Amino acid sequence: MIAIFQPRQFLAFMVSCLSAGYSIAADMAGRVNFVSGKVQAIEADGSERTLNKGDLVYRGERLDTGNGRLQIRFTDGSIVSLQPDTSFKVDDYQFDKSKPEQGRVQFNFLRGGFRTVTGAIGKVNRANYTVRSPVATIGIRGTGYATTLHNGLLTLTVDKGIVNLSNPFGSSNVNAGQTFQVEAGQAPKFAPAGVNAAALAQSPTLNTEGDNETDTPSQIHIPLALLEGEINPLTLPNNNIILTDSFYAPQSGTPEPNYSFASRFLQSDNKLLITNVGGFFERQNSSELGSLNQLTVTRNNTINTLFNRGNSQLGGLHTNNVQSFSGLSIGEWHNGTASIGTLDTSDNTISLANNEFEPYAIGRAASAVLGMDSQGQGITLNYSLMGATPARSTAGDTGTVSQFNLALTLSAVALVDVDMTVRMQQTGTYRINQQNIAINNQGSNLLTGFQLENTELIAEGQACISSGCPVTLAVFLAEQLKALGVIYNINLNNGQQIGGALAGGLTNASSENVLLPNTNTGDYKALFVSATRGQQQEQMSVSFASNGAWQQGVDSDNKLYQAASTNPANNTEITHINRQLSWGKWAEGELIYEDSTLNLDADSVHYLVGIPTTANFPTTQLSYNLVGGTTPSVIIANAGSNSTASLSYGAIDIDFGRQTTGLSFGLNVQENNQVAQVDVSGNGSLNAGNLSFNDLFIGTTVNNNQTFCGNCQGSAQGFVMGTNADGVALSYQLTGVPLVQQSADSIHGVMLFANPHPTPVQP
Numbered sequence: 001m002i003a004i005f006q007p008r009q010f011l012a013f014m015v016s017c018l019s020a021g022y023s024i025a026a027d028m029a030g031r032v033n034f035v036s037g038k039v040q041a042i043e044a045d046g047s048e049r050t051l052n053k054g055d056l057v058y059r060g061e062r063l064d065t066g067n068g069r070l071q072i073r074f075t076d077g078s079i080v081s082l083q084p085d086t087s088f089k090v091d092d093y094q095f096d097k098s099k100p101e102q103g104r105v106q107f108n109f110l111r112g113g114f115r116t117v118t119g120a121i122g123k124v125n126r127a128n129y130t131v132r133s134p135v136a137t138i139g140i141r142g143t144g145y146a147t148t149l150h151n152g153l154l155t156l157t158v159d160k161g162i163v164n165l166s167n168p169f170g171s172s173n174v175n176a177g178q179t180f181q182v183e184a185g186q187a188p189k190f191a192p193a194g195v196n197a198a199a200l201a202q203s204p205t206l207n208t209e210g211d212n213e214t215d216t217p218s219q220i221h222i223p224l225a226l227l228e229g230e231i232n233p234l235t236l237p238n239n240n241i242i243l244t245d246s247f248y249a250p251q252s253g254t255p256e257p258n259y260s261f262a263s264r265f266l267q268s269d270n271k272l273l274i275t276n277v278g279g280f281f282e283r284q285n286s287s288e289l290g291s292l293n294q295l296t297v298t299r300n301n302t303i304n305t306l307f308n309r310g311n312s313q314l315g316g317l318h319t320n321n322v323q324s325f326s327g328l329s330i331g332e333w334h335n336g337t338a339s340i341g342t343l344d345t346s347d348n349t350i351s352l353a354n355n356e357f358e359p360y361a362i363g364r365a366a367s368a369v370l371g372m373d374s375q376g377q378g379i380t381l382n383y384s385l386m387g388a389t390p391a392r393s394t395a396g397d398t399g400t401v402s403q404f405n406l407a408l409t410l411s412a413v414a415l416v417d418v419d420m421t422v423r424m425q426q427t428g429t430y431r432i433n434q435q436n437i438a439i440n441n442q443g444s445n446l447l448t449g450f451q452l453e454n455t456e457l458i459a460e461g462q463a464c465i466s467s468g469c470p471v472t473l474a475v476f477l478a479e480q481l482k483a484l485g486v487i488y489n490i491n492l493n494n495g496q497q498i499g500g501a502l503a504g505g506l507t508n509a510s511s512e513n514v515l516l517p518n519t520n521t522g523d524y525k526a527l528f529v530s531a532t533r534g535q536q537q538e539q540m541s542v543s544f545a546s547n548g549a550w551q552q553g554v555d556s557d558n559k560l561y562q563a564a565s566t567n568p569a570n571n572t573e574i575t576h577i578n579r580q581l582s583w584g585k586w587a588e589g590e591l592i593y594e595d596s597t598l599n600l601d602a603d604s605v606h607y608l609v610g611i612p613t614t615a616n617f618p619t620t621q622l623s624y625n626l627v628g629g630t631t632p633s634v635i636i637a638n639a640g641s642n643s644t645a646s647l648s649y650g651a652i653d654i655d656f657g658r659q660t661t662g663l664s665f666g667l668n669v670q671e672n673n674q675v676a677q678v679d680v681s682g683n684g685s686l687n688a689g690n691l692s693f694n695d696l697f698i699g700t701t702v703n704n705n706q707t708f709c710g711n712c713q714g715s716a717q718g719f720v721m722g723t724n725a726d727g728v729a730l731s732y733q734l735t736g737v738p739l740v741q742q743s744a745d746s747i748h749g750v751m752l753f754a755n756p757h758p759t760p761v762q763p
Contacts, residue, residue: 029057030074036068039066058090059090063090065082070082078121084390110133122140126140137165138164139163145163153183154182155180158175169186196384241290246278259278259295262476262487263487264359265344267345275449292307292309317338328364330503332358333350362485366478385401387503401420414439429461430461437755452475458471458757484505485503516610516611522541524610525540526555527608531603535717540553550562561607567589585605586607613689613725618656625651632669632748633746643744645669647751661686665732676702689720691717700738716732718730729751
């Protein structure tokens with residue numbers, strides 16, 4: 001819209017400018033190209049004015065964004081985008097289009113974040129362009145960069161050209177694609193991997209072609225091809241991206257696009273993740289474009305509303321800090337009440353005050369998942385920070401996610417590395433840095449995301465005692481594996497919490513050899529279990545085929561274990577984990593077992609082989625969680641293996657000092673469309689890293705009727721594995737277990753417990 005001044009209004013405008021000390025031609029620096037929220041321009045005398053789109057910005061003014069955002073086009077053609085909670089002063093600015101070589105600019109960056117593309121001054125007379133800050137001075141030898149300044153730490157990422165960072169302690173040239181950091185009293189240095197000022201700035205990207213209110217996307221260039229196809233770049237946060245509303249196909253009742261969603265509202269399965277939902281997004285209210293309006297879910301062939309934030313102008317929830325990417329969006333709800341929905345299962349309502357914020361993440365569900373390929377190569381996907389909502393504590397403290405790296409190695413038991421830093425204004429820095437966290441997800445189930453719980457992930461920081469602060473991290477894969485949506489929650493020892501949402505972008509994908517190496521020295525341990533032969537543990541030399549299948553094993557007595565040459569047993573469920581362990585099972589054919597031939601047409605042999613812990617055992621009490629295993633075999637007389645079963649939960653507690661251990665795990669056995677829940681528990685012994693459970697307690701539940709099985713028998717045995725007691729390998733066999741209609745002659749399989757964490761063991 002073009003503003004038309006009436007003569008009286010124009011005169012008043014001129015008088016106000018002169019009285020404020022403006023020399024309009026000499027002091028004008030630029031014009032407001034985009035503004036959201038309340039942004040103030042403050043003169044040296046303390047006088048303030050609220051900026052609107054089209055307003056002029058003058059030399060000498062300090063710009064404070066508060067909760068808003070501001071984009072300015074300066075007269076030399078440069079663009080500066082200021083982020084929320086930014087203080088930025090135009091100390092000096094002079095430019096004459098007819099004499100560009102005489103132009104000069106000096107900005108004073110006090111706090112916050114901004115992104116910029118330089119104009120004529122930066123291109124013609126680079127020596128006359130400087131940005132001062134409390135910790136360093138920025139000079140340019142290039143055209144585009146982003147920078148943030150929080151809690152005395154300046155982070156700078158260069159998009160194009162070269163930028164110089166200098167202070168009395170050193171000077172560094174930062175090239176395109178690089179990120180540097182500098183603190184008071186220190187020279188500039190490379191930022192840790194995964195830190196990106198463009199993501200920290202949470203900015204709309206720069207529009208250099210016109211005076212438009214929305215911005216055009218810049219891109220993260222991902223250098224590595226993902227298997228056979230080149231990775232398509234994701235866009236950085238952009239006000240102009242709005243995710244596609246879902247529709248429901250009449251034939252399937254499945255929403256398209258199909259979204260995954262994460263928030264801090266606990267669901268009935270005790271997870272923060274919901275999958276297979278429909279999403280609908282704001283397109284009318286310019287101040288909340290792209291925000292999540294509604295979630296729907298199909299239940300019993302009926303489309304139900306999971307969440308509807310309502311009209312924010314009529315008491316519905318407001319949104320804040322919405323950042324949209326290609327196929328992924330994050331944001332916050334606050335100040336209002338959701339009009340309908342069952343997202344909050346505790347009381348079916350969401351009501352937030354103006355100072356209460358709830359983060360969310362939603363993304364287009366990944367349509368494929370990758371695991372170990374036919375050559376035994378696992379796929380590792382590496383993600384780093386693209387954007388984040390402010391980190392907020394329940395005590396009112398605010399901060400930023402300054403670093404996020406996540407590496408995900410996909411296989412039957414996926415492994416996760418997390419390196420994350422959260423900087424709070426009042427309570428300091430919190431660091432989460434853990435590797436090889438095992439996830440109990442089989443195959444495509446990883447598409448539904450995963451959740452790392454308190455004992456699996458720990459933060460270190462000011463408000464954490466020596467054992468650290470438990471962390472919950474809920475993650476879903478999005479946009480053909482090219483992005484992550486994340487909700488995190490740090491539980492401080494004083495009862496407060498710090499949380500927020502973030503988006504991760506795929507930086508590279510690589511193949512990893514995950515196969516347990518062949519050995520002929522007999523230094524592996526192997527577990528075997530079957531209905532007819534029971535359980536057995538052996539020292540083994542083992543070799544594997546190129547696809548990870550068991551090829552040959554020889555025990556300490558030189559007895560052979562391998563598929564027979566004629567009518568060989570099928571080797572299925574082949575799994576290798578981090579070059580430390582492998583499991584699988586043989587069935588339907590013949591197996592050479594201790595030099596004898598076993599027919600497995602009505603039986604199956606499960607195996608687990610790995611590197612045992614031989615020294616430096618812990619002296620503390622540790623608990624390990626179930627992370628995977630073979631599908632349990634259910635053998636019923638005269639019925640073969642028609643019943644199906646799955647592991648449902650499990651944990652092992654070990655007191656390494658007292659050499660005692662406790663075990664609990666559960667199975668679900670389906671028979672004739674009914675499910676029997678089998679619960680197993682008991683105490684055992686530990687000797688030189690070997691575990692033994694000889695008298696396990698077994699209970700079954702069918703149709704809510706619980707039965708304690710007095711005639712059942714259960715046993716388990718195994719060993720502590722890994723160089724640092726990283727896990728526990730276990731075989732088990734249960735006999736005489738009553739199910740839905742009849743009793744099982746044998747339920748057996750192998751399991752892996754991992755992710756050790758300190759916990760008391762009951763006497």
